[in-house]
Amino acid sequence: MSEYRIQGITGEWEVVIGLEVHAQVTSNAKLFSGASAAYGGEPNSHVSLVDAAMPGMLPVPNRECIRQAVRTGMAINAQINKWSRFDRKNYFYADLPQGYQISQLYHPIVGEGEIEVILDEKDANSPRKTIGIERIHVEQDAGKLMHDQHPTMSYVDLNRSGVALMEIVSRPDMRSPAEAGAYVKKLRSILRYVGSCDGNMEEGSMRADVNVSVRKPGEEFGTRTETKNVNSIRFVMQAIEVEARRQVDLIEDGGTVVQETRLFDPNKLETRSMRSKEDAHDYRYFPDPDLLPLELDDAFLEECRASLPELPDAKRARYEAMGLTAYNAAVLTAEAETAFWFEDLLAERVDPKQGSNWLLSELFGALNRLGKSLEESPVNPKQAAELLGLVADGTISGSISKQVFEIMLETGQGAAAIVEEKGLKQTSDTGAIEAEIAKIIAANEDKVAEYRSGKDKLFGFFVGQTMKAMGGKANPGVVNELLKKALDQ
Amino acid sequence: MLAATTGLLAIRTTRNPMSVDKDTVNKIAKLSRIAISDEEAEKMVGELNGILAWVEQLGEVDCSGVEPMTAVIPNHLRLRDDVVTDGDVRERVLANAPAREGSFFGVPKVIE
Numbered sequence: 001m002s003e004y005r006i007q008g009i010t011g012e013w014e015v016v017i018g019l020e021v022h023a024q025v026t027s028n029a030k031l032f033s034g035a036s037a038a039y040g041g042e043p044n045s046h047v048s049l050v051d052a053a054m055p056g057m058l059p060v061p062n063r064e065c066i067r068q069a070v071r072t073g074m075a076i077n078a079q080i081n082k083w084s085r086f087d088r089k090n091y092f093y094a095d096l097p098q099g100y101q102i103s104q105l106y107h108p109i110v111g112e113g114e115i116e117v118i119l120d121e122k123d124a125n126s127p128r129k130t131i132g133i134e135r136i137h138v139e140q141d142a143g144k145l146m147h148d149q150h151p152t153m154s155y156v157d158l159n160r161s162g163v164a165l166m167e168i169v170s171r172p173d174m175r176s177p178a179e180a181g182a183y184v185k186k187l188r189s190i191l192r193y194v195g196s197c198d199g200n201m202e203e204g205s206m207r208a209d210v211n212v213s214v215r216k217p218g219e220e221f222g223t224r225t226e227t228k229n230v231n232s233i234r235f236v237m238q239a240i241e242v243e244a245r246r247q248v249d250l251i252e253d254g255g256t257v258v259q260e261t262r263l264f265d266p267n268k269l270e271t272r273s274m275r276s277k278e279d280a281h282d283y284r285y286f287p288d289p290d291l292l293p294l295e296l297d298d299a300f301l302e303e304c305r306a307s308l309p310e311l312p313d314a315k316r317a318r319y320e321a322m323g324l325t326a327y328n329a330a331v332l333t334a335e336a337e338t339a340f341w342f343e344d345l346l347a348e349r350v351d352p353k354q355g356s357n358w359l360l361s362e363l364f365g366a367l368n369r370l371g372k373s374l375e376e377s378p379v380n381p382k383q384a385a386e387l388l389g390l391v392a393d394g395t396i397s398g399s400i401s402k403q404v405f406e407i408m409l410e411t412g413q414g415a416a417a418i419v420e421e422k423g424l425k426q427t428s429d430t431g432a433i434e435a436e437i438a439k440i441i442a443a444n445e446d447k448v449a450e451y452r453s454g455k456d457k458l459f460g461f462f463v464g465q466t467m468k469a470m471g472g473k474a475n476p477g478v479v480n481e482l483l484k485k486a487l488d489q
Numbered sequence: 490m491l492a493a494t495t496g497l498l499a500i501r502t503t504r505n506p507m508s509v510d511k512d513t514v515n516k517i518a519k520l521s522r523i524a525i526s527d528e529e530a531e532k533m534v535g536e537l538n539g540i541l542a543w544v545e546q547l548g549e550v551d552c553s554g555v556e557p558m559t560a561v562i563p564n565h566l567r568l569r570d571d572v573v574t575d576g577d578v579r580e581r582v583l584a585n586a587p588a589r590e591g592s593f594f595g596v597p598k599v600i601e
């Protein structure tokens with residue numbers, strides 16, 4: 001892939017991108033209270049007096065949220081800090097009843113790590129790039145404001161208030177919208193494998209603050225802007241594109257980029273300044289006196305490590321070693337759901353190559369047609385294994401298996417039962433096949449002559465005719481052998 | 490006021506030690522969303538500088554190489570199990586709301 005450059009009137013510009021991804025930790029209860037962290041719910045019902053910041057309420061951290069942050073850190077090969085601390089980030093806003101967010105500025109729980117991204121995962125030769133991760137810290141989410149319900153008032157729902165977030169801060173290592181997109185995709189995949197975040201961007205479980213600056217290639221970093229709360233991979237890429245363009249035009253027009261917070265408008269495809277108040281970033285962080293330092297012991301860390309699943313990169317390498325194509329291995333491992341489904345298939349002793357080809361072409365094709373996701377698949381791995389087993393042991397042919405699969409999708413019946421009921425078993429009955437071949441040769445004398453005079457390609461025609469005459473049930477190997485014998489005499 | 494005074498402490502390290510002026514007091518007041526009059530600001534300068542001078546006495550103790558103390562008795566941060574044990578107390582949560590709209594808190598519109 002050629003380098004991403006923005007054409008300006010003064011020459012080419014390079015974009016420099018860093019991302020802060022906020023990922024909601026998968027947990028039952030909130031970070032510092034026993035209220036439910038579930039999405040939805042009646043307004044202000046998933047709220048305890050701690051979350052509403054009533055006087056005298058004290059935060060007690062949820063072990064699972066800490067554990068998931070540590071496991072995530074381990075999954076990106078990051079340094080885990082056995083000693084970390086919570087700080088207060090002070091600001092006033094109606095969605096933050098405490099008047100401060102409990103976060104970790106000075107001593108985050110996870111230090112430096114990295115992830116490798118592949119720009120085009122379907123291409124085995126696609127460039128790979130390592131993106132540095134500076135830190136992961138845990139912090140509280142804020143409540144939700146609604147502005148359109150009343151002419152002079154905003155409504156506040158504190159259900160999200162206090163839900164645990166991981167803030168995953170990358171290094172400014174990305175140089176194109178595509179790299180940033182691949183990074184978010186890979187990060188989301190890792191989070192889903194680990195089980196620390198569901199990665200659901202529509203429900204806001206994952207959102208990104210996008211830091212963008214531009215420079216002439218090789219020069220020092222320019223001043224960056226931060227575009228807040230971008231909630232899809234496509235929007236991340238679009239926001240970078242339009243913000244970099246805006247900065248280039250601004251600089252070339254004689255202006256200066258101001259370090260500020262901006263907002264992406266996907267309808268107008270532009271970013272806009274959010275707050276320009278000089279004091280906006282004066283958060284006056286200080287250690288939260290309500291919380292002792294967080295100290296993790298070896299047993300805790302060991303459990304975190306032991307409970308990590310095989311991660312996408314390792315899985316992909318293992319699949320390739322099994323003989324799968326690089327493409328199949330990449331597609332099977334990109335999403336945790338696909339990988340887990342395939343693992344279940346392998347557990348049923350399905351041949352990896354046969355299983356992967358079937359999953360990616362037949363099953364994905366059918367789900368696409370039905371508009372269903374893999375989780376909603378009408379056929380489970382065990383049922384699929386039954387079908388593939390019938391092909392593997394020669395009971396049915398590959399083409400018949402497609403027919404059987406269609407019936408499975410419609411009726412939910414088992415493959416063996418369908419084959420039995422519809423009489424779809426493959427036949428190697430040479431007498432029956434020979435009889436059909438004789439009829440076909442008699443009916444196509446001209447083609448037989450052409451074939452015998454050297455038009456080899458016609459062999460396929462005879463195979464097709466024979467299979468058709470046999471209702472698709474003839475063993476293809478036997479058909480080939482008998483046809484050769486009949487035609488070559 | 491804890492947040493506000495601690496904010497002052499942070500500022501102290503970056504500005505001239507041990508003193509705040511009226512501008513600083515006004516800035517802290519604004520960040521803390523506390524309305525103060527000019528006379529009050531004037532008075533606060535004296536009070537806060539008094540507090541800072543008092544806290545500054547700690548600087549007389551040489552504590553280089555001493556770990557910050559986080560608890561008076563040896564103690565560890567306790568963690569909670571991931572179980573829903575609280576919430577569903579909307580009436581109590583909203584009981585003291587200055588304005589309530591249905592199940593929501595009502596606040597002056599905060600969007601431009």
